[in-house]
Amino acid sequence: MSEQPLQTLESIVLHNFKCFGHQKINLGKLTLLSGLNGMGKSSVIQSLLLLRQSFQQGLITQGLAVNGDLVRLGTAQDVFFESAEDDTISIGLKLHSKNSVDEWSYQYNSSTDVLDIEAAPDGLNSILVGASDTYFNNDIIFSNLFTDEFQYLQAERIGPRTSFGTSDYLVRQHRQLGPSGEYAIHYLSLFGNELIPNEKLHHEQSSTLTLRNEVEAWLSEISPGTRINISGNPDIDLVSLRFSFVNDGVVGNAFRATNVGFGLTYTLPILVAVLSAKPNSLLLIENPEAHLHPRGQALMGQFLAYAAAAGVQIVVESHSDHVLNGIRLAVHDGKIDPADVQLNYFERRMIEGQTRHTISTPTIDQDGLIDQWPDGFFDEFDKSLERLMTPRS
Incomplete structure (x- = not known):
């Protein structure tokens, strides 16, 4: 298995998963997930952890292991989209090496509160994984999500x-x-x-x-x-x-x-x-700015950008404008191609009378400048400064 080249993720497709009715999330070499609290950033990371956890437990062709060492999501009802129009929940992955999405579909049974397998991804073969038969094709089995070339560091890391x-x-x-x-x-x-x-x-x-x-x-x-x-x-x-x-x-x-x-x-x-990650490894990192001063946060953004430019696939969740600016500086200094940086800003909007979780995707140019600034996208400094410059009435 180790002789096969690692495959990296290009996108995730979620259907009836937590706060998402149906949503595609694009990934780059470096992906920054941002947005106000409760907008769905963590749910994206949890979808990947849920697949890996279910795979490691040998359950992925039977159901989803919603509780385990990587993530504890509670019950099947906690995972299922509350406004779902059908009883299917699915998580799809698209690899850079493929033109199609491999999708795992499960049926939500409200009477038993479980998620049972509905269908394995089309065209997948059954191979022996641990003590059970698990459906994976040669590409997916060597994706960085399912190998040891993976690390997940949650927001609540161990302190001194x-x-x-x-x-x-x-x-x-x-x-x-x-x-x-x-x-x-x-x-x-x-x-x-x-x-x-x-x-x-x-x-x-x-x-x-x-x-x-x-x-x-x-x-x-x-x-x-x-x-x-x-x-x-x-x-x-x-x-x-x-x-x-x-x-x-x-x-x-x-x-x-x-x-x-x-x-x-x-x-x-x-x-x-x-520093221990091989090229094409996958790192999921939450709040890398925690307990760092602003200079350290900006340096962290640059460091993660350097690693992504060197071939490590990184998905980072952050609330820090300093981390974002560190990434922008790395682009400005030519350390990473702007096309390799994916910015995903999560929002909640009213659409046709219903609350929907949506994603905006600002882009960075060669100079480190961002083409759009949705309301709430790392703009609190400007908003506070504007208020401070406004004379008191």
């Missing part, structure tokens, strides 16, 4: 701790960091001396291409001179993390992560995920 857990199964065998980034420190302890797979992400201040040195170099963009100190206690399956800082060429004392603040610990899993 005196120690962090380990997982031989997830980290050693599947190289996963965990949805909360809870195994990022264990990952670094095991693979920190390996070379990063993508030399295009080499930081000029890193002395080598090892993952640990590259993480430290990029982390120093946020907090200058940062050094990472990891020690393990295999007897109790824990690893500890400390940070030290270089001042005038001298490395200071190592401080517990709990004494340094949230920003570094919260950012660390993102850096590890990106």
Whole structure:
């Protein structure tokens, strides 16, 4: 399986899924999901997690596993679109290598509150996955969504701790960091001396291409001179993390992560995920700006753009105009082609007397300028400034 080239996603098609009656969501090398709270951004990410989770549990040809390690959505009723005109829920994926959409359809049974398989995607063959027969064609089975070349980091990542857990199964065998980034420190302890797979992400201040040195170099963009100190206690399956800082060429004392603040610990899993990702891998990242100052948020936007330009497919959900501006700066500086950036702005509108969730797609030009600014699209600074400049009555 590992010898096959990874396939990347071009779009998602949702039918009767959560807040969407029917919606197509285009994806790029770097996709930014934005919008007010409750507009459907997380639902898009959850649709991908739901497919992966159902696949991993061997249930995808029987029904959808709405609760699991990646996502917990409650009941089938919680997932089914409340204004649905039929009883079918489906999630479709289109790969860049194909002209058609592979769609999984399930029937919602309100009396039993389950989602049962209605039809496997057309033309798919049954292959053995784990202990069950699962329908996948050769393209889909090697899409980045269903392989180990995948990471999901949720908004609520693990904060500073005196120690962090380990997982031989997830980290050693599947190289996963965990949805909360809870195994990022264990990952670094095991693979920190390996070379990063993508030399295009080499930081000029890193002395080598090892993952640990590259993480430290990029982390120093946020907090200058940062050094990472990891020690393990295999007897109790824990690893500890400390940070030290270089001042005038001298490395200071190592401080517990709990004494340094949230920003570094919260950012660390993102850096590890990106720098360890192979080209065509898929990363789903929620709120990368969390606990970062504005400069750090802008740098994060640039960093994600650099990674996407180097071939890593990234879907990021963010409320930060600084992250957006970091992406725009990367485009302006020629670090990423504007055609590789997909902006999706989620809104809720009244259409023909009904509330509909819709998506606007502003585009960025070569200069980093955006062609349209829908109301609410990262415009709060301008709105606040306009009010401040208006004389009081």
